[in-house]
Amino acid sequence: MRLDRNLFHLIWAVAAAVALWPHAASAEPISAERVAAALTKLEALAQGAVDDGGVPGLAIAVVHDDEVVFLKGFGHREAGKPEAVDADTVFQIASLSKPVSATVVAALVSDGVVSWDSKIADLDPAFRLADPYPASELTIRDLFSHRSGLPGTAGDDLEDIGYDRATILHRLRFVPPSSSFRAGYSYSNFGLTEGAVAAARPTGKPWEDIAEEKLYRPLGMASTSSRHADFVQHADRAALHVRVDGAWAARIKRDPDAQSPAGGVSSTARDLAQWVRLLLGDGVYAGKTLIAADALEQTHVPLMTRGKNPVSGGESFYGLGWNIEFGRHGLSWGHAGAFSVGARTLVTIFPREKLGIVILANAFPTGVPEGLSDSFADLVFEGSVEKDWIEAWNGIYVGLFGPMVETAKAAYARPPSPPTPSRPAGAYVGRYASDFIGDAVVSGAGDGLVLKLGPSGARTYSLAHFDGDRFVTFPDAETPDRPAGVSFAVGPDGKASAITIDFLDDNHMGTLRRAPD
Template sequence: MKRTVLCMMLGLLAFGAQAGPSPQQPSSNATYDRIVDDAVARYRLPGIAVGVIEDGRITYATTRGERVAGSGETLTPQSIFKIASNTKAMTASVLARLVDQGKLRWDDPVVKHLPRFAMFDAWVTREMTVRDLLVHNSGLPEGGGDLMLWPEPNNFTRDDIVAGLRHIKPAYSFRSGYAYDNLLYVVAGEVAAAAGGAPYETLVQREIFEPLGMTRCRVGAFDRDATGDVAQPNVRKPDGRYVAGDNVDDAQVPAITSAAAGGIRCSLDDMLRWMQAWLAPDAQAKAWLSEEQRKEMWKARTPMPISSRRVRWDNTHALAYAYGFRLADVDGQWTVSHTGTLSGMYSAMVLLPDRRSGFVFMINGDADDARTALSTVLLKTFTKPGQGVTIARYADELDAEDKDAEAKAKHETKPDAPRTPVTAPFDDARTGTWRDPWFGTVRVCPANGRLRWQSEKSPLMVGTIVAVDGRWRVDWDEDRVDLEAWVDFADGRMRMAKVDPEGDFSSDYEDLDFTRVGDCALK
């Protein structure tokens, strides 16, 4: 049955690729200006960079706003943004280049290149191939192990991630479904490093940035001021204002463990070069990647669930994950896309290969609904030209959905009872040093008359234990740890869960299983 479903999806996506675009006049800059200005005004965005390619040519590139909210430092097409998970296609492309060079094969077992690699199940360890690392069908829970990546900065290494994977219990059978993960892209970066004979960051520079002329892109450590023109993350306050986030860069930007999953930064000009390498490659870009590997990159691999909104807005029939890209039919046309999400940074890139067209934008602010509305309206300029779709139309629908969700949450969840810090006398069965096999050691110990929860390897994950309706939860000190967690104890174990069950899947507290290993004096 699963093979039949995937074949049907492949057929639908192939049909989209063959159907070709209907005739259309390129949209004017005035049209794009109106769309961008409407999005900026509706969502009070701190800064945005937007580019459009039509029939292989860059026809529109613009920026609005500031590098940091309130700074007066104007964004330019050379401003570099965190592209977050739009990194994944670049990581996959590094592997594709290594395949072209004969240094690995997509069907190589991961353990051929990383003998220390292991998943929870020994059979999965043996059977997992390089291609499996990229397509979100491993069996890992959605966002499984992401607490080793975020919040940043933390002290988890890539070796910690490779070692930790063997302890994360699967949520479903290997290759039987879709659940988005980040850790296996970190592993993919390590496979690339092993096969390519250089660190991941060096390979990205060598295999992507240099041959494609993406001169402003950065990965790994760099000097913020020497680089110059670096957009910074901004967070949205409840009143809609944006302010600089807690994760603004220091003068020396460090390398990060999550680089292969979401750590690349690029300018608008660089992202347009990246798009042209796929949509309208010149001789240099054609030589960069073989036609065989280009096709491999855009084959549907894992069917993805299709939301009712996608059906309603885009008439989508097929949606699948490829190597670092998502494939879908939209209004009868084939699209290749991805998004990027980090605290204070949102991005989207959408390609329409049959038209040799597409768009990209990067926002230096938390902007989930803004990204959805802007992506939809820009896409409709290609798939439904002349229909008069507006930011207001989709923003209003999203607002209505948000209000419905809030009303449902209020109906189903009673308001929080008062929270009271847990104070002495402390329960010796619940205080002490605890260890999870992949997250490591935490201490639940008294300090200054309060009970504190503190991670050894994730220093931002520190908070005060409070009692709410007789149940314990962690009130984190840092806003960057964006979801509070319940803390429960039973049978010598400590378990955790998101207070908001619908919260960000990267706050994967539910996958933690702590065992008490000592008292509070133990370090």
């Protein structure tokens, strides 16, 4: 299981708890002088975070009163190499793509191409959910607010094993809902992706072209794209970093094209500052109305509650691709992004104060973006930093998945003594299939077994015997020491009739039946 499947939901659940700290917002207007004083200290904090090894590199943009008042890079694009991060370094922004994509759809709404309440059944008649009624009533608004009933990780597992967007969206029909339609919030990368793709369909153009046409090009965001191929063509781009033996290392690459509207945008601090200007201008940019204010305003209406803060009891909400918070410094809009293979991003906007900050980092796990954003808000609203927010957020991020990984390790630390022997390889070898996962092929390899998954067996996993008909594999490139079980159900004929793949079983969709020979 890739760790970033539920990562963004977990991040925001925690973010809500911190953002809703009980504190009255300042009643005083935010002057340019106060912002300038805060920026001097923010710059020092950012440089300190890089110097202390908090992240290899950072880029920050701050907008106030329709002006980009801060724009700077810190550190390096890749650890151990001399190339510096600057305002034009291109980062993969992960789930910060969601509010960007919501802005693109708002432009389509503004142009009358669709409405937020356009039905998916009308826009994309081939798309289905497991239950007929939600499928017939589902709207763009439902998918961008994560209230479709789709489980949060639905489709992420198929992306892990190499399937493309069209295949993944088609197979969502086989996933049972995690809640009643419009009754529960479940953060879904591929649900939002379908909402965006469907919104673009009346234009006859791919989503990636529409994003460029409706947002990137009008704002002069020349380094921004919704295609991974464009990202890798930039010489000035940030590598993804993870911790290896306590040091940052660029080990893994991530192609998020399958979920591009939800997590596949790449951009720079300079470009995203122009986007923030548009948002703070209620759709007006450089004196010209690009998006009708009412179409854009809909993205910031609280639609789904994400739970109560255990400290203050305050509520946190989700709109259309945005978090809406009523926190320590009043109303804010925001969104975090993360790839567990090495990216962290954040936008925080205080609309009443016409103030916004974007922070891009090339590492995971780290709480540096939230720490700097919270510190900057304290400096602007209070004049001083309330606490060491970077340290507090680092603790949260480092601890997000540690217990889960350790539990998995403990489960497979050693087999029972003595273990039950496995059956001959021939009992397990064969082809298995399900409507959702597709084909799985098990073959013999020396003393063990090999499992192949995905289109044309795109992913290969070695299976080592653990106990009886249970085997173990290590499916995650970013956590190579994290085990997962693979079990066979054996029938009276001595042959396996089914295989259950634990790292594909989040939504109880990981069992495949043996296919006829």
